[in-house]
Amino acid sequence: MKKILLYGDSNLWGYRDGKRIEDKYQWANMLSDYLGSNYKVIQEGLPGRVAGNIDKEKPFKNGKDIFDAVFRACSPLDYVVIALGTNDLSFEYNRTSKEIYDDLMWYKERANEIYLDLKFKERFFKEFPKFIYVLPGNFDYENDAKDFFDKERENERQKLIKLFKDNYKDTYIELNNIDLVKGDGMHYSVEGQKQVFDIVKKYFDVEK
Numbered sequence: 001m002k003k004i005l006l007y008g009d010s011n012l013w014g015y016r017d018g019k020r021i022e023d024k025y026q027w028a029n030m031l032s033d034y035l036g037s038n039y040k041v042i043q044e045g046l047p048g049r050v051a052g053n054i055d056k057e058k059p060f061k062n063g064k065d066i067f068d069a070v071f072r073a074c075s076p077l078d079y080v081v082i083a084l085g086t087n088d089l090s091f092e093y094n095r096t097s098k099e100i101y102d103d104l105m106w107y108k109e110r111a112n113e114i115y116l117d118l119k120f121k122e123r124f125f126k127e128f129p130k131f132i133y134v135l136p137g138n139f140d141y142e143n144d145a146k147d148f149f150d151k152e153r154e155n156e157r158q159k160l161i162k163l164f165k166d167n168y169k170d171t172y173i174e175l176n177n178i179d180l181v182k183g184d185g186m187h188y189s190v191e192g193q194k195q196v197f198d199i200v201k202k203y204f205d206v207e208k
Contacts, residue, residue, distance in 0.1 A: 003040045005074050007067065008083030011137070012045030015187050025190045027197040034201050042074050051084040052103035054093055064106060071111055075124040082107050083134035086186065089157055090148045097159035104133060130171070132203055135161055137175030144185025173199060
């Protein structure tokens with residue numbers, strides 16, 4: 001059985017209107033159902049999670065702080081999917097594309113450091129897991145999400161995508177034109193979750 005760790009924020013968790021949408025409408029669970037019994041999908045999403053260690057008031061939101069523990073606890077792994085960066089783009093943190101890119105790259109570097117620990121490698125892994133980055137999707141900065149994002153924040157999102165195009169040689173996934181929750185403008189609707197699933201599923205091998 002192959003194991004996939006999905007590590008992300010509220011759009012992985014399934015946030016909508018202050019609640020969590022039904023399991024069957026979360027793209028992580030749709031992926032699990034699609035892949036079937038030959039795969040185990042571990043959904044590790046948290047609303048508000050950021051890629052960097054930048055939240056001083058609520059450190060539990062810092063993605064780096066618990067990644068070591070999660071990575072080790074879920075091992076051995078065949079895939080690690082990092083779906084972070086949207087919160088980092090918001091006014092609250094106001095991070096540049098380069099800062100977010102560097103924070104995202106940390107996850108693969110840190111996982112490799114753990115993997116290269118000889119005892120850990122011999123006990124848990126046959127080979128280093130494949131890393132996939134799901135990049136921050138679109139948000140409605142002109143209307144529903146204008147309290148969190150603006151055109152400049154969208155420009156940073158586009159710069160982040162370009163940094164991946166120019167520098168990252170492995171797998172990353174762009175999300176654009178994803179349907180959003182009305183009146184929210186940053187979280188994926190039920191249709192949006194389905195859109196993400198339809199995009200992400202193409203990156204995994206499955207016999208049908």
